[in-house]
Amino acid sequence: MPIIEEKTACYHCSDDCEDEIVHFDGHTFCCNGCSTVYQLLQDVGLDDTYANGPLGIKPDTQKIEELTYLDDEEVKESLLDFSEGTLGRISFELPAIHCSACVYLLERLDRLNKGVKQCEVNFPKKTADILFDQTQVSLKELVVLLHSIGYAPNLNLAKSSEGKHKADVDRTIIYKIGVAGFCFGNIMLLSFPEYLIGDSELESKWSTLFNYLNLALVMPVLLYAGSDYLVSAYKGLKVRHVNMDVPVSIGMLAIFGRSAYDILAGVGPGFLDSLAGFVFFLLIGKWYQAKTYSGLSFERDYKSFFPIAVNRIGADGQVNAIMIKHLLNGDEIQIHNDELIPCDCELLSDNASIDYSFVTGEAAPSSKALGNKVYAGGKNRGAVVHLRVLKPVSSSYLTSLWNNSGSNKTEEKPPLLNFSNKIAAWFSATVLSIAFITAVYWLLVDPTNWLSTTTAVLIIACPCALALSIPFTYGSILRHFGRHGFFVRSVEAIAKLGQVNHVVFDKTGTITIRKGDSVNFSGNTITAYQLLVLVNVARQSLHPLSKNFAQVHQKVGSERVIGFTENPGSGIYGMVNGVSVELKNPNKLSESEKEQFESWQPKVHGMGKTAILIDGRLHARVDFSNSYRPGLKQVVHSIQHEHGLSLLSGDNDTEAIALNNELIAGFDANNMQFNMDPHEKKAWIMDKQSDGNSKVLMVGDGLNDAGALREAHFGISIAEDNTQFTPASDGILTAESFEKLPQLIKLAKQARLIVMAAFALSLIYNIIGVTVAVQGLLSPVIAAILMPLSSVSIVLFTTVSSSILVRLHLKNI
Structure with a gap:
C-alpha cells in the first residue's frame, strides 16, 4: 500500500514532489502516474531502463481524455501511413525523447502492449515508427499508452512537408544569430570608450550607464540566443548525463555571473x-555546420538517391518509364510481378495480390479487388496490374522503409562506430575535470585570470569533430558512390561493406547479360498463338530470361493473363484464353522430362535455357544467347586477390567448363555451386558465416536471391534498369557500373583510414587547444571561433580526402 509523505525527488522522472510522495518497491515517486509506469516496466522485465538513472519524463494524464477524436475513421485515415487488414503503421513525433534510455524503452513497446508489433526509433529526429495490430490496440489506445509512459506524441492532421519543417528550423537559428549579432555589436559599441581610454578615465555616471545597458543587452543573448545550449545541458544533467553542451553552458553562466x-x-x-561574442560565433558555427551537413544530403530520399522509375500509361495508351518524382495524382501506372508500388494508389485491374512484407515484415499476400486502395511499399505478386496514383510519392517514407528493412539483420555495429560512441561517453567528463583543475590553479596563482582561462578550456574542447568523423566520411563516400552508379542503404552500411572478406556471385542476370536478340526454339513447333500466350505470360515477370524473351518478341500483341504465378528458382505460369503455359527451370522437370528436354539439341548453344510446357506437358525448349558481362574477368581477378570467391547458380554444372575457359583461374570446382534453389543459396551463406570469421558480400539480381542478399553481411543487387529496386539488399549497383565493383569495395575499406585520420586530427586539435587554454593564452571569444572551425575543418578534410580517394580508384574507369 503506497505511503504518503512530504516532498522529495522522484525515482522515475527525477522531479521534486510538490504535494506528495508515493513509496513503492523501496523507491519514491512524485505521483501515482510515475509509480504506475515503474510497476509496468518491472512487470514486463524492463527494469534495466533505469540503469543510467531516472528517465526524466513525467506521464501526461491531463490530455488523455481529449483523445476520443482518434476513434474517427477519417482522422485515422489521415494519420496512418499504412492500414491493411489488422495491421497499421504510423510515425509519431515524440519530443520527450532525450536519451538512450528513452530509445531502449520505446523499442520495447511490444512488451507493454502485445498489440504493438514493432517500434523503430529515430533518435536525432525524435520520431518513432510503430507497426501495430489494430484488433489488439486501437490508435487511441496506442496514443494513450505513449502518454501514460511520458512520451506524448505531437499529432498533426495536416502533416507539413519535409522542406517546410526544415525551413522553420533554419529560420529559428537565423533569428538567434540575428539577436546575438545585434546585441554583440551594440555591447561592443557601448564598450568602445573603455577600449580607447579605459574605464577609469570615464565619468562614473557614464560608465555605470553603459555597463547596465550592456547587462540588459546580454540578457536576450543568454536567455534566447543561447537557450539551446542551456536547455540541452539541463536535460542532460537531469538524467545524470554530461553531454557536450554542459561545458559550454557552464562557461556561459560563469562569464555572466562574474560580469x-x-x-x-x-x-x-x-x-x-x-559572452555575446562567443555565443554569436557559436551560433554561426552551428548554422554553417548544419548547412554543410544538409548540403551533403546524408538524409537522402529517392529523388537524390536510387532513381526509381515506374511505367506510366499515357493518354494514348503508350507505356513509358518515368522517375517516380514526376508522378502526379491521377496518373495511371503499370506494375509487374515482384515490382515495388511507389505510392498510395487505387487498383484499376480486376484483382491483385499485394505483398506488404517490405512494410510490415509479414509475407502473407493481401488480395485486392477493383477500386481497392493499395499502399506505398507493397509488391505486386502476380500478373501485371494497373493502378491510379492517389498520393504523390513520399520519398522519405520509402527511404525509412529501406533503412528499417536493414534493421532485421542482427549483427553488431562495426567496431569503428562503437569506438566513436565510447569516446563521446567520457569526453565531457574529462573536459570538466580539466576545467576544474585549471580554475583551482589560476585562483591560487592569479585570481583575476581564472574565469576567462577556465571558460576558454570549457569552450575550446569539442567532441563534435570526433562525432562527425564517421558520418561525414562515409556520407561523402556515399555521395561519390551514387555518382558512380552504386546506391547504398545507409552510412552504417558502408562500414559493413568495408568488413567483407568473401564475395559470392549469382549467375543469371548478375554475371551474364543478353547477347543480341537471339532466342532459339527446339523441340515441337511453336504456333503463332502459342507464341502469343508465351510472350504475354513472360511480360508479367521481371526475371532476366523472361524480360529477354518478351523484349525479343515485343511486337506480339497483348492479351489478358490470368492465374499468373512465379516461383523463384522454378519458373512462371499463366493462362490466356484457356491455354496454360509454363516457362520452367529444366532442373525442376521430372527425370523423363529431362531426358526429352536434353534430346532437343539447339542450333546455337547459349548460357540460358528454359523448358516450355503447354497445358501441363513438355512441349519445347528455348535457349538464350547470353554472354558474360564486359570486364567480368578483370572484376573476378581483382576481387580474388584480397577476398574469397564463390559462385552460386541455379543452373546445372554443364557451364562450369565455360566459366573456367572464360575466367581462367577465376572460378574453379571448389568455389562453384550449381543446381541451387533460393533457399539453398541462403543456407550456404548462413553456413559460410557461421564460423564468425567470414563476412560475405552477396552480388545477385535481387529476384531469385533476395533471401541470400538479406542473409549476407552485405548484399548488392544488380539493376539493369531503374524499375528494378530490391529492398532486401544493402546496395544497388547499376549494370553499367559492374566493372567498378572491386574499386568500390576497396574504397569502402580505405574510408576507414580517413575516419582514423579524422579522429587523429580531432584529438590533436583538442590537445593543442586545451594546452594553450589552460596557460591563459586563449580568450573565450577566440575559443568560440575555433570550436566550430574544428568541426568545419573535419568536414572539409573528410570531403576532400574522400574525393581524392575516389579519383585515385575510379579515375580511369
Missing part, C-alpha cells in the same frame, strides 16, 4: 562583450 557581479558591485564592466 553581473562586477557591474552590480561597481567593481568593473565584466566580460559581457566576450
Whole structure:
C-alpha cells in the first residue's frame, strides 16, 4: 500500500514532489502516474531502463481524455501511413525523447502492449515508427499508452512537408544569430570608450550607464540566443548525463555571473562583450555546420538517391518509364510481378495480390479487388496490374522503409562506430575535470585570470569533430558512390561493406547479360498463338530470361493473363484464353522430362535455357544467347586477390567448363555451386558465416536471391534498369557500373583510414587547444571561433580526402 509523505525527488522522472510522495518497491515517486509506469516496466522485465538513472519524463494524464477524436475513421485515415487488414503503421513525433534510455524503452513497446508489433526509433529526429495490430490496440489506445509512459506524441492532421519543417528550423537559428549579432555589436559599441581610454578615465555616471545597458543587452543573448545550449545541458544533467553542451553552458553562466557581479558591485564592466561574442560565433558555427551537413544530403530520399522509375500509361495508351518524382495524382501506372508500388494508389485491374512484407515484415499476400486502395511499399505478386496514383510519392517514407528493412539483420555495429560512441561517453567528463583543475590553479596563482582561462578550456574542447568523423566520411563516400552508379542503404552500411572478406556471385542476370536478340526454339513447333500466350505470360515477370524473351518478341500483341504465378528458382505460369503455359527451370522437370528436354539439341548453344510446357506437358525448349558481362574477368581477378570467391547458380554444372575457359583461374570446382534453389543459396551463406570469421558480400539480381542478399553481411543487387529496386539488399549497383565493383569495395575499406585520420586530427586539435587554454593564452571569444572551425575543418578534410580517394580508384574507369 503506497505511503504518503512530504516532498522529495522522484525515482522515475527525477522531479521534486510538490504535494506528495508515493513509496513503492523501496523507491519514491512524485505521483501515482510515475509509480504506475515503474510497476509496468518491472512487470514486463524492463527494469534495466533505469540503469543510467531516472528517465526524466513525467506521464501526461491531463490530455488523455481529449483523445476520443482518434476513434474517427477519417482522422485515422489521415494519420496512418499504412492500414491493411489488422495491421497499421504510423510515425509519431515524440519530443520527450532525450536519451538512450528513452530509445531502449520505446523499442520495447511490444512488451507493454502485445498489440504493438514493432517500434523503430529515430533518435536525432525524435520520431518513432510503430507497426501495430489494430484488433489488439486501437490508435487511441496506442496514443494513450505513449502518454501514460511520458512520451506524448505531437499529432498533426495536416502533416507539413519535409522542406517546410526544415525551413522553420533554419529560420529559428537565423533569428538567434540575428539577436546575438545585434546585441554583440551594440555591447561592443557601448564598450568602445573603455577600449580607447579605459574605464577609469570615464565619468562614473557614464560608465555605470553603459555597463547596465550592456547587462540588459546580454540578457536576450543568454536567455534566447543561447537557450539551446542551456536547455540541452539541463536535460542532460537531469538524467545524470554530461553531454557536450554542459561545458559550454557552464562557461556561459560563469562569464555572466562574474560580469553581473562586477557591474552590480561597481567593481568593473565584466566580460559581457566576450559572452555575446562567443555565443554569436557559436551560433554561426552551428548554422554553417548544419548547412554543410544538409548540403551533403546524408538524409537522402529517392529523388537524390536510387532513381526509381515506374511505367506510366499515357493518354494514348503508350507505356513509358518515368522517375517516380514526376508522378502526379491521377496518373495511371503499370506494375509487374515482384515490382515495388511507389505510392498510395487505387487498383484499376480486376484483382491483385499485394505483398506488404517490405512494410510490415509479414509475407502473407493481401488480395485486392477493383477500386481497392493499395499502399506505398507493397509488391505486386502476380500478373501485371494497373493502378491510379492517389498520393504523390513520399520519398522519405520509402527511404525509412529501406533503412528499417536493414534493421532485421542482427549483427553488431562495426567496431569503428562503437569506438566513436565510447569516446563521446567520457569526453565531457574529462573536459570538466580539466576545467576544474585549471580554475583551482589560476585562483591560487592569479585570481583575476581564472574565469576567462577556465571558460576558454570549457569552450575550446569539442567532441563534435570526433562525432562527425564517421558520418561525414562515409556520407561523402556515399555521395561519390551514387555518382558512380552504386546506391547504398545507409552510412552504417558502408562500414559493413568495408568488413567483407568473401564475395559470392549469382549467375543469371548478375554475371551474364543478353547477347543480341537471339532466342532459339527446339523441340515441337511453336504456333503463332502459342507464341502469343508465351510472350504475354513472360511480360508479367521481371526475371532476366523472361524480360529477354518478351523484349525479343515485343511486337506480339497483348492479351489478358490470368492465374499468373512465379516461383523463384522454378519458373512462371499463366493462362490466356484457356491455354496454360509454363516457362520452367529444366532442373525442376521430372527425370523423363529431362531426358526429352536434353534430346532437343539447339542450333546455337547459349548460357540460358528454359523448358516450355503447354497445358501441363513438355512441349519445347528455348535457349538464350547470353554472354558474360564486359570486364567480368578483370572484376573476378581483382576481387580474388584480397577476398574469397564463390559462385552460386541455379543452373546445372554443364557451364562450369565455360566459366573456367572464360575466367581462367577465376572460378574453379571448389568455389562453384550449381543446381541451387533460393533457399539453398541462403543456407550456404548462413553456413559460410557461421564460423564468425567470414563476412560475405552477396552480388545477385535481387529476384531469385533476395533471401541470400538479406542473409549476407552485405548484399548488392544488380539493376539493369531503374524499375528494378530490391529492398532486401544493402546496395544497388547499376549494370553499367559492374566493372567498378572491386574499386568500390576497396574504397569502402580505405574510408576507414580517413575516419582514423579524422579522429587523429580531432584529438590533436583538442590537445593543442586545451594546452594553450589552460596557460591563459586563449580568450573565450577566440575559443568560440575555433570550436566550430574544428568541426568545419573535419568536414572539409573528410570531403576532400574522400574525393581524392575516389579519383585515385575510379579515375580511369
